[in-house]
Amino acid sequence: QVLLVESGGGLVQAGDSLRLSCTASGRSFRTYNMGWFRQNPGKEREFVAIINYSGSSTYYADSVKGRFTISRDNLENTVYLQMNSLKPEDTAVYYCAATKLYPYTRSADFPYWGQGTQVTVSS
Numbered sequence: 001q002v003l004l005v006e007s008g009g010g011l012v013q014a015g016d017s018l019r020l021s022c023t024a025s026g027r028s029f030r031t032y033n034m035g036w037f038r039q040n041p042g043k044e045r046e047f048v049a050i051i052n053y054s055g056s057s058t059y060y061a062d063s064v065k066g067r068f069t070i071s072r073d074n075l076e077n078t079v080y081l082q083m084n085s086l087k088p089e090d091t092a093v094y095y096c097a098a099t100k101l102y103p104y105t106r107s108a109d110f111p112y113w114g115q116g117t118q119v120t121v122s123s
Contacts, residue, residue, distance in 0.1 A: 002026055002098045002112040009094060009117030012086055016121070020081040022096030022114055030054075033102040034072060034079040035110055038092035038119075045095070047105040049081065059103040064090075086121045093118050 003025040012018055022034070035050040049060045049070040058070050069082040079096055094117050097110035104110075 002028065002032060004096050004098060004112060004114035006094065006096050006114040006117040009119045011120045011122065014086060014088055014121055014123050016086050017082070017084045018086060018119060020083070020094055020096075020117060020119070022079045022081075024077045024079075024098065026077075029077040029098075030074040032098040032100065032112075034070075035097045035099065035105075036070060036079075036081045037095045037097060037107055037110075038090075039095065039116075040092050045107045046092070047107070048094070050103050050105065051079065052102045057103070059105070061105075083119070086119075088121045088123045091119060091121050 006022045008020040033052050036048040037045045039045040047061050051058045051070045055072045067085045072079040096114045098112040099110040101109050
Protein backbone atom coordinates (compact mmCIF):
# COMPACT_ATOMS: atom_id res chain seq x y z
CA GLN A 1 0.00 0.00 0.00
CA VAL A 2 1.27 3.44 -0.96
CA LEU A 3 -0.43 6.65 0.13
CA LEU A 4 0.35 9.67 -2.02
CA VAL A 5 -0.18 13.36 -1.29
CA GLU A 6 0.42 16.05 -3.92
CA SER A 7 1.17 19.71 -3.27
CA GLY A 8 2.45 22.77 -5.08
CA GLY A 9 -0.41 23.58 -7.43
CA GLY A 10 -1.69 27.10 -7.94
CA LEU A 11 -2.56 29.91 -10.32
CA VAL A 12 0.25 31.20 -12.54
CA GLN A 13 0.62 33.15 -15.76
CA ALA A 14 1.66 31.76 -19.10
CA GLY A 15 5.44 31.40 -19.26
CA ASP A 16 5.80 30.95 -15.51
CA SER A 17 7.19 27.92 -13.70
CA LEU A 18 5.75 25.73 -10.97
CA ARG A 19 7.02 22.70 -9.09
CA LEU A 20 4.69 19.99 -7.91
CA SER A 21 5.61 17.59 -5.14
CA CYS A 22 4.18 14.20 -4.25
CA THR A 23 5.12 12.63 -0.94
CA ALA A 24 4.55 8.94 -0.31
CA SER A 25 4.05 7.07 2.90
CA GLY A 26 5.68 3.74 3.62
CA ARG A 27 9.15 2.28 3.22
CA SER A 28 8.45 0.76 -0.19
CA PHE A 29 8.48 4.04 -2.13
CA ARG A 30 11.88 3.28 -3.68
CA THR A 31 10.49 0.10 -5.26
CA TYR A 32 7.80 1.94 -7.24
CA ASN A 33 7.96 3.71 -10.54
CA MET A 34 6.23 7.07 -10.22
CA GLY A 35 4.11 8.93 -12.72
CA TRP A 36 2.32 12.22 -13.16
CA PHE A 37 -1.01 12.51 -14.94
CA ARG A 38 -3.41 15.41 -15.49
CA GLN A 39 -7.12 15.69 -16.08
CA ASN A 40 -9.71 18.30 -17.00
CA PRO A 41 -13.45 17.95 -16.38
CA GLY A 42 -15.12 15.70 -18.92
CA LYS A 43 -11.81 14.48 -20.33
CA GLU A 44 -9.76 11.35 -19.82
CA ARG A 45 -6.80 11.35 -17.51
CA GLU A 46 -3.70 12.18 -19.57
CA PHE A 47 -0.21 10.80 -19.04
CA VAL A 48 2.45 13.46 -18.39
CA ALA A 49 5.66 11.78 -17.21
CA ILE A 50 7.07 8.72 -15.49
CA ILE A 51 10.32 8.01 -13.64
CA ASN A 52 11.66 4.59 -12.77
CA TYR A 53 12.24 3.41 -9.22
CA SER A 54 15.88 4.51 -9.07
CA GLY A 55 15.48 7.78 -10.96
CA SER A 56 17.80 6.66 -13.74
CA SER A 57 15.17 6.67 -16.48
CA THR A 58 12.34 9.01 -17.43
CA TYR A 59 9.72 9.23 -20.15
CA TYR A 60 7.51 12.16 -21.15
CA ALA A 61 4.42 12.90 -23.14
CA ASP A 62 5.23 14.81 -26.31
CA SER A 63 3.10 17.73 -25.13
CA VAL A 64 5.43 18.44 -22.19
CA LYS A 65 8.80 17.20 -23.45
CA GLY A 66 11.45 19.88 -23.05
CA ARG A 67 9.32 21.93 -20.63
CA PHE A 68 8.62 19.53 -17.73
CA THR A 69 11.10 17.52 -15.69
CA ILE A 70 10.25 14.63 -13.38
CA SER A 71 12.64 13.73 -10.58
CA ARG A 72 12.59 11.88 -7.27
CA ASP A 73 14.29 11.79 -3.90
CA ASN A 74 14.06 8.31 -2.44
CA LEU A 75 15.42 9.47 0.91
CA GLU A 76 12.53 11.94 1.20
CA ASN A 77 9.93 9.60 -0.38
CA THR A 78 9.07 12.39 -2.80
CA VAL A 79 8.63 12.74 -6.54
CA TYR A 80 8.66 16.14 -8.23
CA LEU A 81 7.37 17.65 -11.44
CA GLN A 82 9.16 20.83 -12.46
CA MET A 83 7.00 22.66 -14.98
CA ASN A 84 8.56 25.48 -17.00
CA SER A 85 7.20 27.67 -19.80
CA LEU A 86 3.67 26.89 -18.73
CA LYS A 87 0.85 27.30 -21.24
CA PRO A 88 -2.89 27.76 -20.68
CA GLU A 89 -3.42 24.27 -22.10
CA ASP A 90 -1.42 22.88 -19.16
CA THR A 91 -4.33 23.84 -16.89
CA ALA A 92 -5.61 20.69 -15.17
CA VAL A 93 -5.74 18.74 -11.95
CA TYR A 94 -2.39 17.00 -11.64
CA TYR A 95 -2.14 13.58 -10.02
CA CYS A 96 0.83 11.50 -9.00
CA ALA A 97 0.60 7.74 -9.17
CA ALA A 98 2.66 4.66 -8.37
CA THR A 99 3.18 1.46 -10.31
CA LYS A 100 5.48 -1.55 -10.46
CA LEU A 101 5.40 -1.31 -14.27
CA TYR A 102 7.76 0.76 -16.43
CA PRO A 103 7.52 2.65 -18.71
CA TYR A 104 3.78 2.13 -18.86
CA THR A 105 1.67 5.22 -19.52
CA ARG A 106 -1.93 4.07 -19.14
CA SER A 107 -3.69 5.24 -16.00
CA ALA A 108 -5.12 1.73 -15.60
CA ASP A 109 -1.58 0.43 -14.98
CA PHE A 110 -1.16 2.60 -11.87
CA PRO A 111 -2.89 1.14 -8.80
CA TYR A 112 -2.06 3.96 -6.37
CA TRP A 113 -3.11 7.60 -6.75
CA GLY A 114 -2.97 10.86 -4.88
CA GLN A 115 -5.90 13.23 -4.48
CA GLY A 116 -4.67 15.71 -7.09
CA THR A 117 -3.58 19.34 -7.09
CA GLN A 118 -5.02 22.07 -9.31
CA VAL A 119 -2.77 23.94 -11.72
CA THR A 120 -4.27 26.91 -13.52
CA VAL A 121 -2.33 28.84 -16.16
CA SER A 122 -3.79 32.17 -17.25
CA SER A 123 -3.03 33.71 -20.63
